[in-house]
Amino acid sequence: MxxxxxxxxxxxxxxxxxxxxxxxxxxxxxxxxxxxxxxxxxxxxxxxxxxxxxxxxxxxxxxxxxxxxxxxxxxxxxxxxxxxxLGDTTTDLNFKGRPAVVMLVGLQGSGKTTTAAKLARWIRQKKHLFPLLVPADTSRPAAREQLLVLGKQANIPTVDTRDLNDPEAIAKKGLREAMIKGYQVLIFDTAGRLHVDDELMDQLVRLKKILKPQHVLFVADAMTGQDAVRSAKAFHERLDVSGVILTKLDGDARGGAALSVREVVGKPIVFAGVGEKLDALEQFHPERMAGRILGMGDVLTLVEKAQESMDERRAKRLEAKLKKNKFDLEDLQEQLRTVRKMGPLQQVMEMIPGMSKAMPEGGVGEAQERQLKRMDAIINSMTPKERRHPQILNGSRKKRIARGSGTSVEEVNRLLRQLGQMRKLMKRMGKTNPRILKRQLGMR
Amino acid sequence: MARTILAKLKRGLFMTHTEFLEKVGEAFRRTGPVEARHIDQIEDALIAADASVTLSVRLADELRARVRSGEIQNAEQLRPALRKRLVELLRSVEESSKPTGQAHSPRVTLLVGVNGTGKTTTAAKLAKRYRETGRSVILAAADTFRAAAVEQLQYWADRIGVPLVHQNEGADPAAVVFDAIARAKGRGADDVIVDTAGRLHTRANLMKELEKVRKVAGREVPGAPHDVLLVLDATTGSNGIEQAQRFGATAGVNGVVLTKLDGTAKGGVILAIAESLKLPVRWVGIGEGEDDLLPFDADEFVDALLAAS
Structure with missing residues (x-):
């Protein structure tokens, strides 16, 4: 790290x-x-x-x-x-035209097909418009089947274009279909190509003439290195790209490509792909990306994830308990589960600023994940009374718990020590001015 | 056919050199005494080739030291010195891990990597390569996650005439591998090439899945998987190092396939990977055709990088 x-x-x-x-x-x-x-x-x-x-x-x-x-x-x-x-604010896409055409272009393997399906789903859910998917990647074997399957999963109508082998003919068919049936947005998935392949770049220019797209979106892999500038530039020069989608941002790439691409294209980055599932498409936040490039941790995303995983009522209850310093094993268990719900520990840790240094060599791995599971098991083997009043745990109770959870008395003791430490820490944090705490967390 | 490969590679190499030369500017063209800025230019050019900041700085520092000691005096000595150093770097790891398991049958090759690097296409090209050496090959479609990945590999299998073992989408990849090995044993096939689903190396669960695939393969054939190749997109930046590290740790990667080297990609990240992880590059992908896979050659690669031809 x-x-x-x-x-x-x-x-x-x-x-x-x-x-x-x-x-x-x-x-x-x-x-x-x-x-x-x-x-x-x-x-x-x-x-x-x-x-x-x-x-x-x-x-x-x-x-x-x-x-x-x-x-x-x-x-x-x-x-x-x-x-x-990186563009200051988040850019919201609007869709005008009958239909509004969105053309996805980019290198091979940047994630155009998956993004097409995600984008269609996003348009349907967030914009309440009716999109139509048009698979026009005639180069990669089974690329059109892939989009047909994804379209089905996302519940978005997808034109079966497998009878045609010419992307230009597909473009015309797609437009016809969208106009006749009244779809509001047409998403056109093109084949990946190298920006130095003149022949294929010419084809994109011809497709653009036919489709007259409102948006030409360049799909770029966040893990790209120095070359990002050249490919983005070439696509932009030929096609006058109107926006960028950055994919595979759920990995650990710092994503400097975002800045490179943005700099040469001069158009906003509109979306970020953050996973393989069809809902893993987010609007792009320049502020978060800046923090990520600088290795400052992605506190905002962390906060959002935490909010998603833990509902507000529970949070309030927890806060009250913290204030009274009554944090017990039930709360600890809830916390542990919340953390685990947020995703793999490694990912969560990486989002916390300064944590990169605190992490063990080779990252937080399964050993730690396993430990969380064991802690959960130990707490599960306790009676509700024991969880609320850990001080009653004597030798024989501990033995029973260790047996019940398949752990050892030592581990039970360690858990109790950890609870003690957390209580102490929380007591201290309770006294800290929240503004200072926020600043320490880099939230300003 | 051979001519088109050469032409393609040349085009790729051509694109590579102009880039490096542009960056390195006068450092490689000048004669006369070495000036500090020449080495700065080389450092920048290495960084611009994705060779990673750490390695680029180290290589540049080495050059600086050699200039200071008087070993390098003229600017025209810079290119050969750097060339030699880079070839050595790549060669040193080549020797250390030759393909293993020749004696076992079937020999199992696992292709792993993040999404979109070209695993499926590489599986097909590799199958063709193996077959050309007289071996019989079975392809295993263990990417059961990506929609239509099986169909994609099926297309290639039909095209190059190699049997494909597959199950339904969503099936357990380890089960597909088990089937493929059983089939290979039954037919006396020499090779099983396994195409796995793309996965980001930060996804613990998906990485675990690879461990299971390994385990199942190892149970069926001693020493399997004999080759685990990380398929790496040549345009990847510093994240390639993390990829190699994580896939190396969980999947036991013992070689790299550098794909999409046609066009402008430079793949300097493999220098950093060779340096820090001692992983050799075995093959390079230079196009979308079934023959566009070439054995890696350190001399050729470095020449391309430094535009020495």
Whole structure:
């Protein structure tokens, strides 16, 4: 795991506390680190160069607020500049036309077909419009079958185009079908192609003429490296791309490609693909992406995930208990289950800023997952009374619990010690000003 | 046919060199004493080829040290020095892990990787390659997750004339592998090539599934899977290292197939993978056709990267 930019900068310029302005020296030292951090996140070298210059201009002579360190100050400038470059706000797509045509283009394996189905589902559910899927990938074997199956899963009508082998004929058939049956949005899935393949790029230009799409969306893999710039540029030059969809963002790629692509295309990134399921398509949030590229952790996503997994009423009850320091094993179990519901531990941990350093070598793995399961089993083997009043647990009770859960008395003891530690920690957190806590978590 | 492969590769290589040359600028063209900025240019060019920041900086530092010690004096020594170093890096891991299990029958090859790298196409191309060496091959469609993945592989199997073992979508991949091995044993086939579903290496459960596939294969044939190849998209950035690491740890990867090397892809990430994980590249994919898979050649690759031809 890569350390966060702020930690890095903190190490480099921590000796320079207490100066009123960001000096050239601060900035040069910081910019060197920022350059490396961005390159490590796969942002294109040339894009990094221009970005660094822009940050330098913004930063020179800036007043350092008394409450922050120069490192935090520089990080903030970098972060907001990054957010700005990524498009500031989330872009909402509108669909106009009869039908509004959306054309998906990109390299092989970037995820166009899956994205087509996800997008159709999103349009149906969030925009309440009726989309029609048109599979036109005639190159990859069974690509059209794939979209037919996905369309069925997503409950979106999909034109069976397997009788045609010419994408242009398919485009015409799709348009006809959409117009006759009154579909509002037509989603056209094209074959993946290399941007240096002139013949196939010409074909896309011809398809665009026929379809007159409202949106030409470039589908890009978030794991792409330095090459992202060139492919995006080539597609954009030929097709005047109107937006970008970034796929496979559920992995651990830092996603510097987002910045590279955005920089050359100059059009917003509209969606992020975050999983293989058909509902795993989110609107793109520049702020979160900036944090991710800088390795600052994705606190907002974490908070959202936590909110999804834990309903508000429970949260309130828990809060009340925390205040009275009555956190017991029942609450602990609920917490453990909530965490596990949020996804694999590794993913959850990675979203917490600073956690990357605290994690064991090789990441949080099954050992930890297994331990959570064992803790759950131990609590399950207790009586409700024991869970609420762990102090009554004596030797024979512990033995019974260990037997019942297939663990050992030692493990039961360890769990109790952990509960004690958590209580202590929570007591301390209860006294902390929530604003400071938030800042510590990087939420500003 | 051979000519088209060559032409394709050349096109790929051509695209690769112009890029590196553009970045490396004068460093490789100049004669006379080496200047500091020449090595900076090389460092940038390596980073721009996805060779990872850490490795690029290290290689550049090595060059700097050699300039300082007087070992390298002229700019025209830079390219050969770098070339030699990169070839060595790739060669050193090539030797360490030769394909294993030649004696066992059937030999089981597992193709793994993240989504969209070209596993299915590679499975077909590899089947054709193996068959050309006189071996009989069975393909196993163990990607039971992606819609129509089986149909895709079926198309290739029919086309190159290799039997395919498959089950329904959603079936247990390990069961497909079990069937395929049983079929191979029954027919006395030499090779089973298993196409698995794409999965992000951060998904613990899906990675576990691969472990099960391995276990089942190992129970049926001693030492299986004999080859576990990570299929890696040549346009992948630094995440390729994480991929190799995680798939290496859970699936026992012992080689890499670098795909989509036609066009502009450079695949410099394999340098970083060779350096940190000692994994060799075995094959390169250079196109969508069934013959577009070539054995990896370190010299050729580095020449392409540095535009030395």
């Amino acid at each position: 890569l350390e966060s930019l702020q930690d890095r900068l903190g190490r480099v310029i921590k000796t320079l506390r207490g100066e009123g302005h960001l000096t050239e020296y601060h900035i040069d030292t910081a910019l060197r680190e920022i350059r490396l951090a961005l390159l490590e996140a796969d942002v294109n070298v040339d894009v990094v160069r221009t970005f660094i210059e822009r940050v330098r201009e913004k930063a020179v002579g800036k007043e350092v607020l008394s409450s922050v360190t120069p490192a935090q100050m520089v990080t903030k400038i970098v972060h907001s500049e990054l957010v700005h470059l």
